[in-house]
Amino acid sequence: MEAVKVQDITPGDLPWKIRYDASRCTLCGSCVAACSFRAINAKVEKRRMVFSEGDFPEPQQRFSAVPVIRQVHSLKHYCRGCGICEKVCPNDAIGPVRNIDNRHSIVTRCVAGDAIKRGGRKNLEATVRTLDKMRIGRISQMTDPSLDAQRHSFDMLAPFGRILPAGKLPLTVNAAGKLVPDGQAPPVRWIYPVIIGDMSIGALSWRMWEAVAMAVAYLNEECGLPVRMCSGEGGVPVRLLKSKYLKYMILQIASGHFGWNRIVKTMPYMTEDPAGVLIKIGQGAKPGDGGLLMAQKVAEHISAIRGVPKADLLSPPNHQGLYSIEESVQKMFLSFNAAFKFRVPVAIKVAASSTSVSVFNNLVRDPYNIVGGFFLDGIDGGTAAAHEVSLDHTGHPIVSKLRDCYLAAVAQGRQGQIPLWAAGGLGRTGDLAADAFKMLCLGANGVFTGKLILQMAGCIGNEQGRCNACNTGLCPVGITTQAPALVHRLDTEKAAQNIVNYFLAMDQELKKLMAPIGNSSLPIGRSDALVTTDRAVADRLKIQYVC
């Protein structure tokens, strides 16, 4: 018999245990083949059978070798609870079971001597989300009529770009009494108030990224919803850069500048301007930490598009050469504005932080009027790869911080001058329309979302530790992997269709929220429409307390 030491890794130490019923198993091997983590394998077990033949007990024993499916006892190949085995099993013979007594967070650190890395969102959730403590409580009843979500028309677009105060608009009244342009104003695009957040090729499989891009094109071309997608910091396929669909893409640049060599070289061949440029300073899920693409995900095509060798790709935590906000405004914003001849809005994305209002104030007072959006990302956002300690323990919730920034703008009479876009766990319950609507009422011009898009496409990860393996390159549903066999599990058309359908449903639901408060335009800053039964939330967000 194999000797076992108490410090050896066994399923009891791991976050998931495999439930296996040998009596139902036909040994087809589907589960083993499908498990991208190699957390299960086929094994032969020795079985002893005691039996008696004849009229009186005469115990005999028989040994046999039985093929079974067993969980691998390994910290490298451990079950993530993705449930793909269960999905492919024809007989319901196998599946993961959460092991609440696991010692994974301890043994992993003890064995590896290294920080735990994973994907997904924050997995520590102690309280009900603030967004769920608020309701739309100012309903049009008698004082004004509710609108009809089906019958009335709604104007649901959000600005992306720097907006001048009315007194500074380059307009003049001509002899005919009409206002006419009298100079140049910063570019502003009016787009759908939900942007598909920045997820790079590399973090995502090329097929998943393609599915998102297809969905965005379809939403624009066929559905009339001007949804924009942010490229993430991983470059953009040259074919797309040269195509007319570039106008739906917001190009991201972060501290690694991945992919920009190709983008810059393609500029002379672009037939459309991009929808915008987003300079990423930080992200909410791992604030103060740069992007992280593990070497195992740096496939040949990723190397090519990013212009880097196969290695762990770490974007530095900050942009080298930028030491102050003023400098960033002058250097990065001016250069990116100039790159597209001041036709394309340039925005900034920062992680929500106690300092966010200071950053926002600096930008909103910038004399150059070239910061075209303040993207604020809260702690509950998802990520393809980060240190677990960052995911779970660093960051700032988005709701109060967005509100702080909006109220800071109001206090200066500058609301709307730099559009506020918020993210970080929005749509976490699956209901993005409600989350987005509440954020708009608190002062956001729009929201952006990433993780939810992956879930639309089939991501089975959640905030209770399920899967969260985006960093490994072994995504069981082909979304965050570059391994061809896994990538091909993703049905690109179906993923795109799901995203399109979700947006169509969300569009209806937004109208169903606007109609009862009698608004045909987005209720930006309509905090009077929200109520909460939580006194602390009411005080903090300056909304009405109800009970």
Added chain:
Amino acid sequence: MCRIGAIKSIHYIHPSQALLLMQSQQKGHDNSGFAMVMQDLGGIFEDYKHLPTLSLACTDEGLKVAEDILHGAGFQRLLQWVPEINPLPGLDINAMPNYVFETFDYPKHYKKAEQKEKEELLLDMRLKLRSALEQDEMGFVYSFWPDVVTLKEIGDPRDIGTYFNLWQPDDKFTAKVITAQCRQNTNYDIVRYAAHPFFLQGYTALANGENTFYQKNMDMQQKLHRGYLGFESDSQCFLYSMHYVHRELGWPLEYYKHVITPLPFEEMADRPDRDVLLSIRQSLAHLEINGPNTIIGVLPDGTLFTCCDAKKLRPVVMGRSSEMVIIASEVCGINELLPDRRWEEDIYPNEREIVTINSALEVQRWKQ
């Protein structure tokens, strides 16, 4: 629901006309107050058109405080008119002790000042008076402007009319433009300042409706101009936006409509002036209104106009004779004053229109 009304006439008319206009619509309002602004004054004020008149409801102490402030600033009183009151028992009126209409001459050092300078001074004085009289509700300063008087009171409009002898026409207290409304604030506290019409530097606005973008309008307006204050009613936002667009920005009136009820993005995209309209919409997004509204406004040059919310959720109608134009929430009000007009020429403005009436009573329908 509120009912609002406005009369613009070639000849001077007495406020009894406004009472009649509103009385016939009384089923649509709750008879909780009466407020009116009279502009282009006749009668005893006719000779003082270029000098500011103070409209004040106050206590004895409040009157002294107000006069001390104005005299201290160098204003010299030229005319005082105190309406003769008729305090019959049983009248439903929550009256202030004094109602004073006083016309002043400018301080000496302002005699040669630019018009704009004088206008800023008048606003500053009104704000100063308002602030000084707020304590213990010593008084309410409704307007301090040339050729304008304002009266607002809480109670039944019929009784308020009786109290001030307004039912009895005379030629002492008349104007060519009268805007009126017969209801106290219902959504918020009953405060005299909350009753429309609202007045600021020559601009008057009154509205029938509910501005559901009140919060965001107010958030924005509070920082735009020192005169945008109070916000006792969501309808004040209409006045402040009008003042901001027309006076502060210097844009023609049509852009007021573009600001408060911008064209849908789709419609805007097909217009030759789309860039201008879009930049207006984005810069003044927080002044957009929502909800059901009809607005009646008066500009400093006496132009009367009306417009509606973008979905035409509240009524308004305009009727006219050769000598008078009336805008009212309900046609019965117009029928009362102009029973013999050609009613088929009445105008029911749509959601994209501004209808304006100039001093020659020419009516223009301008479509957004």
